[in-house]
Amino acid sequence: MIFxxxxxxxxxxxxxxxxxxxxxxxxxxxxxxxxxxxxxMYMLGAYFLFTFFTKMGINFYLSxxxxxxxxxxxxxxxxxxxLKPLRRRSIETVMLSMIGFSLFIQNIAMLIWTPVPExxxxxxxxxxxxxxxxxxxxxxxxxxxAALFLVLLTHLLLKKTKIGKAMRATFQDLEAASLMxxxxxxxxxxxxxxxxxxxxxxxxxxxxxxxxHPYIGNLANLKAFAIVIIGGLGSFTGAITAGFLLGVFESxxxxxxxxxxxxxxxxxxxxxILIYRxxxxxxxxGQRR
Amino acid sequence: MKKEILNIQxxxxxxxxxxxxxxxxxxxxxxxxxxxxxxxxxxxxxxFNAITGFLKRISGMIQxxxxxxxxxxxxxxxxxxxxxxxxxxSLFPNLSVLDNIRTGHxxxxxxxxxxxxxxxKRKKRIEEETLAKADQILKFIGLEGKREVIxxxxxxxxxxxxxxxxxxxARPKLLLLDEPSAGLNDTETQMMKGLIKRMRDLEITIxxxxxxxxxxxxxxxxxxxxNFGKKIASGTPDEIRSNPEVIRAYLGEKR
Amino acid sequence: xxxDRIITLLFLLGSLIYPILMRDPYYMHMxxxxxxxxxxxxxxxxxxxxxxxxxxxxxxxxxVGAYVSSLFYLNLKIPVWIGMVMALxxxxxxxxxxxxxxxxxxxxxxxxxxxxxxxVLKLVGLNWVDLTKGPMGLTDIGAPTIHLGGLGxxxxxxxIPYYYLILSLVVLCFYLQxxxxxxxxxxxxxxxxxxxxxxxxxxxxxxxxxVIVVMVSASIAGVAGSLYAHYVSFIDPSVFAFFISVNxxxxxIGGGQGTLMGPIIGAxxxxxxxxxxxxxxxxxxxxxxxxxxxxxxxxxxxxxxxxTQLLNLRKKT
Numbered sequence: 001m002i003f004x005x006x007x008x009x010x011x012x013x014x015x016x017x018x019x020x021x022x023x024x025x026x027x028x029x030x031x032x033x034x035x036x037x038x039x040x041m042y043m044l045g046a047y048f049l050f051t052f053f054t055k056m057g058i059n060f061y062l063s064x065x066x067x068x069x070x071x072x073x074x075x076x077x078x079x080x081x082x083l084k085p086l087r088r089r090s091i092e093t094v095m096l097s098m099i100g101f102s103l104f105i106q107n108i109a110m111l112i113w114t115p116v117p118e119x120x121x122x123x124x125x126x127x128x129x130x131x132x133x134x135x136x137x138x139x140x141x142x143x144x145x146a147a148l149f150l151v152l153l154t155h156l157l158l159k160k161t162k163i164g165k166a167m168r169a170t171f172q173d174l175e176a177a178s179l180m181x182x183x184x185x186x187x188x189x190x191x192x193x194x195x196x197x198x199x200x201x202x203x204x205x206x207x208x209x210x211x212x213h214p215y216i217g218n219l220a221n222l223k224a225f226a227i228v229i230i231g232g233l234g235s236f237t238g239a240i241t242a243g244f245l246l247g248v249f250e251s252x253x254x255x256x257x258x259x260x261x262x263x264x265x266x267x268x269x270x271x272x273i274l275i276y277r278x279x280x281x282x283x284x285x286g287q288r289r
Numbered sequence: 290m291k292k293e294i295l296n297i298q299x300x301x302x303x304x305x306x307x308x309x310x311x312x313x314x315x316x317x318x319x320x321x322x323x324x325x326x327x328x329x330x331x332x333x334x335x336x337f338n339a340i341t342g343f344l345k346r347i348s349g350m351i352q353x354x355x356x357x358x359x360x361x362x363x364x365x366x367x368x369x370x371x372x373x374x375x376x377x378x379s380l381f382p383n384l385s386v387l388d389n390i391r392t393g394h395x396x397x398x399x400x401x402x403x404x405x406x407x408x409x410k411r412k413k414r415i416e417e418e419t420l421a422k423a424d425q426i427l428k429f430i431g432l433e434g435k436r437e438v439i440x441x442x443x444x445x446x447x448x449x450x451x452x453x454x455x456x457x458x459a460r461p462k463l464l465l466l467d468e469p470s471a472g473l474n475d476t477e478t479q480m481m482k483g484l485i486k487r488m489r490d491l492e493i494t495i496x497x498x499x500x501x502x503x504x505x506x507x508x509x510x511x512x513x514x515x516n517f518g519k520k521i522a523s524g525t526p527d528e529i530r531s532n533p534e535v536i537r538a539y540l541g542e543k544r
Numbered sequence: 545x546x547x548d549r550i551i552t553l554l555f556l557l558g559s560l561i562y563p564i565l566m567r568d569p570y571y572m573h574m575x576x577x578x579x580x581x582x583x584x585x586x587x588x589x590x591x592x593x594x595x596x597x598x599x600x601x602x603x604x605x606x607x608v609g610a611y612v613s614s615l616f617y618l619n620l621k622i623p624v625w626i627g628m629v630m631a632l633x634x635x636x637x638x639x640x641x642x643x644x645x646x647x648x649x650x651x652x653x654x655x656x657x658x659x660x661x662x663x664v665l666k667l668v669g670l671n672w673v674d675l676t677k678g679p680m681g682l683t684d685i686g687a688p689t690i691h692l693g694g695l696g697x698x699x700x701x702x703x704i705p706y707y708y709l710i711l712s713l714v715v716l717c718f719y720l721q722x723x724x725x726x727x728x729x730x731x732x733x734x735x736x737x738x739x740x741x742x743x744x745x746x747x748x749x750x751x752x753x754x755v756i757v758v759m760v761s762a763s764i765a766g767v768a769g770s771l772y773a774h775y776v777s778f779i780d781p782s783v784f785a786f787f788i789s790v791n792x793x794x795x796x797i798g799g800g801q802g803t804l805m806g807p808i809i810g811a812x813x814x815x816x817x818x819x820x821x822x823x824x825x826x827x828x829x830x831x832x833x834x835x836x837x838x839x840x841x842x843x844x845x846x847x848x849x850x851x852t853q854l855l856n857l858r859k860k861t
């Protein structure tokens with residue numbers, strides 16, 4: 001029974017992980033950018049929710065939307081001002097600049113919000129519902145529903161809209177897409193803003209569950225990369241699967257083994273995948289040695 | 290008596306659902322110059338990649354000097370004596386011309402870790418030998434005046450010559466040249482033709498992929514024709530020139 | 545005797561007489577830290593500068609070296625020297641493991657792998673409390689001593705002897721780097737950076753050389769970790785901090801990657817810069833982050849290269 005409880009808890013966190021993962025895999029897959037600052041967008045999402053909801057008293061759901069919008073705005077500027085000029089540079093240069101930016105954003109956040117950890121009190125009742133011996137915290141139920149909703153929304157965006165089609169075309173073959181008249185610049189900006197928005201949404205969802213401080217982006221970042229690689233670069237399904245899997249494994253690990261090593265589980269899974277199947281669970285296996 | 294140096298049987302290469310090379314078989318004999326021709330996408334470079342160990346999954350058999358080499362890694366293929374050049378200019382861009390060639394000579398430099406650290410007499414001797422060999426090659430390809438020039442700064446034609454120099458430094462028995470005349474003007478192509486002939490004089494067997502028909506007809510002992518991954522013809526330049534299937538495959542091709 | 549050799553010898557001379565000129569303990573302290581970082585920078589330079597593989601996990605080797613050395617000293621009461629050798633071996637083995645795990649990985653994948661490994665080690669350091677005392681860390685890590693029979697004991701617990709100990713190791717590693725780079729090993733390393741496929745096609749077993757370079761690099765970093773532990777006499781899992789990995793990368797890039805003196809110059813610059821940035825108070829790391837961005841984007845060939853370019857331009861006008 002407790003096993004099921006762990007799984008359910010894991011699924012809620014996994015839902016948020018899936019959101020971060022989808023955002024990063026989209027950016028990775030469509031733009032070819034290794035965005036080390038992705039975790040910082042998660043962190044900013046949580047902090048903006050804190051500012052709007054806890055500090056300014058705005059309605060919870062509205063605060064969430066505002067937080068996501070704020071981060072998307074920042075992401076949009078970031079893409080135009082920084083990522084675009086770096087497009088021609090080597091991958092090492094891009095990675096290191098992204099790391100520099102994530103350090104910068106972390107420390108600006110620290111200056112604005114102070115390094116003292118904050119908590120966002122969930123607007124939902126803090127007592128859990130029980131059903132068949134299992135406990136369901138309202139905030140966590142909201143997380144899982146919101147995550148599934150956003151995943152569905154993103155899926156519909158990619159599969160059913162015109163811009164989604166353009167995004168998929170760009171992912172498959174950049175040259176062909178641009179030859180067919182797709183405005184690559186606009187697709188890149190749009191993709192990045194959506195990706196960042198998903199990370200921020202995960203931040204708003206998990207913000208009330210964990211404490212908020214300027215360095216939560218670090219771990220979110222590394223887990224996001226683990227999820228993206230485990231799932232397979234650019235694979236939407238992969239990111240979702242890996243996200244939920246990681247959430248569940250972490251929960252089981254924390255419950256049965258020890259909670260201290262919980263964060264190591266993602267890395268261990270990552271290392272295993274990198275050894276045996278570097279293209280990820282859903283990635284394509286290449287022919288080149 | 291013509292001795293077989295390379296033997297390919299039932300070579301098939303698939304990329305996902307696409308069959309790039311379809312049950313291809315051929316032999317190359319010592320000291321021959323053989324050209325592999327065919328329209329774009331016919332599978333020529335794929336065959337090169339298969340022979341030189343750059344592909345993970347191939348089926349069929351590749352034999353070099355009687356030894357099965359199908360499963361070897363690229364550096365092991367080079368150790369056997371098969372060296373290739375690449376379709377796109379492939380150099381060590383930030384190194385000098387001399388260092389490019391010295392690097393190609395790596396297999397011959399039997400330095401140990403201790404030799405390197407203690408700068409032993411052996412190491413010094415190996416260094417001298419490598420330098421002498423490199424200068425020899427520079428003269429052979431005509432770049433002795435450009436010894437210290439950074440490879441990236443060479444004009445295109447000389448870069449292609451340097452590529453061949455690097456391959457020669459690896460002391461190939463069989464040399465695979467991938468479109469050696471690509472992007473070269475007529476004068477440069479003539480020089481390349483001369484260079485290939487002089488390499489054959491050095492007892493190197495040569496297999497080349499080429500699109501320049503004048504070069505192919507002028508230099509080859511035999512020609513293999515590929516289309517859609519299948520071998521459609523093989524023979525002397527005269528035989529190929531008049532082969533109806535070949536003509537049909539090439540309808541619309543330049544040169 | 546060309547210009548580069550003269551500069552190198554001047555640096556050596558300067559380093560030898562430094563403690564005589566600078567008696568202030570603070571300056572000696574900085575010099576020792578610079579020396580430790582110089583070892584790290586040289587080790588990463590082999591991997592990043594010459595072989596062209598970016599690693600953001602050098603703190604892993606540094607930290608393992610620090611912990612192994614300290615644990616041998618504290619638990620087995622053996623001389624510090626043996627602990628240092630153990631640190632070298634342990635990091636070397638870790639390097640071998642990393643190389644084996646990463647043999648197909650290049651670029652972003654390798655970077656993520658190195659970051660992941662460092663994080664796992666940090667978590668082990670925090671959670672394996674029985675061994676590492678967790679966040680409390682290990683204390684009373686003594687300095688090395690040499691017993692010289694009748695002449696007494698040479699105690700490296702003081703700054704000046706420790707400085708010369710580190711200096712001799714830096715000189716040794718510098719020489720090792722120089723020898724490796726001017727050998728066929730060096731040319732193989734560089735060929736991996738320049739064009740891996742071409743290198744393979746002329747018989748260079750890139751995987752083998754990557755393993756060699758990672759192991760050598762890791763071992764030197766492990767020794768640096770050990771020297772650090774026995775100097776500050778206290779370590780905790782912060783030896784695995786991401787900042788260390790980033791700062792060492794900045795040393796290699798800022799000092800001029802793929803050059804012999806680059807790591808030395810980089811070590812001097814990037815040991816001192818975080819100190820100088822203290823004037824910015826809380827905004828210190830934000831300014832550091834901006835420096836990282838500026839150097840990586842605008843000065844990828846090292847600060848000195850662009851400074852001399854600027855000076856040459858001035859001369860012409």
